[in-house]
Amino acid sequence: MPARIDIPTFGLPRPGLKYVKRPCAFGIAARPDGQVLCVNVTRAGQSWTDLPGGKIETGESETGALIREFEEETGRACRPVRLLVRTRQYLVTAMGKPRLNHSAYYEVEETGRADRDLEPDHEPVWLTPDDAIVELRDEAAALAVMLWMRAD
Numbered sequence: 001m002p003a004r005i006d007i008p009t010f011g012l013p014r015p016g017l018k019y020v021k022r023p024c025a026f027g028i029a030a031r032p033d034g035q036v037l038c039v040n041v042t043r044a045g046q047s048w049t050d051l052p053g054g055k056i057e058t059g060e061s062e063t064g065a066l067i068r069e070f071e072e073e074t075g076r077a078c079r080p081v082r083l084l085v086r087t088r089q090y091l092v093t094a095m096g097k098p099r100l101n102h103s104a105y106y107e108v109e110e111t112g113r114a115d116r117d118l119e120p121d122h123e124p125v126w127l128t129p130d131d132a133i134v135e136l137r138d139e140a141a142a143l144a145v146m147l148w149m150r151a152d
Contacts, residue, residue, distance in 0.1 A: 010139040011090035017098040019090060024101045025066035026053030026141065027078055027108035028148045035126040036145060037110070038136070039073045043121050044094040048137035051105070051144065052124075062104050071114035073122040078108040084147050087140035105144035107151070 013019055028051060029037040038049050052073045056065035063080045070078045089101045118124075127135060129149050133142045 007086050007088055008140065008143060009088040009090075010143075013090050013100075014092070014098070017092070019098045019100040022099045022101050023056040023062075024054055024103040025056055025062045025069065026051040026103060026105050026144065027066050027070050027080070028084070028105065028144060029070075029076070029078060029108045029110045030148075031126060035128055036132050036148075037074060037076070038125050038127050038132055040123045040125050041121055042123075046094045049125070049127075049132075049135040050137055051132075051141045053103075053105075063106070066104075066106055066108070070108065071116050072119050074124045075114055075116075075118040076124070077111045077114045079111050081107045081109050082151075084144050084151065087143065089138050089140040091138065101138075101140070103140055105141070105147075107148055 037052060039052055040049055052070045053066055054069040056062060066080055067078060084105045084107055087103050091101065092098050129145050132145050136142045
């Protein structure tokens, strides 16, 4: 019998809300000085810090979505290096939509400028891993950074 793998789950569903499953992929890119690339997002009157990434579209692979989202949110291209962790997180989006993110977090290598425009509500920012852990909106993303710091 295969070993059971527990997936870390964050947040709690609010009573009365129907959470829609949303598959997502995110990336952690680092500079030689150890800082990690995050994005400051401003949407619907709210602001938060996140790792580059997002929803996997229908017909898209997990790493394909990661590459696309990374380019759209940072203006930079990347190459997935290794999967760090899979998580689940209950959240309500800035638009008030209940979601249960099923996310994959990858270490990525930044490979240059992307051939697409940066999303206007995303601002790339480099943070120390410790600052990223504190600033990231989602606990799942903070866990991914902690695991990345301990990898190798």
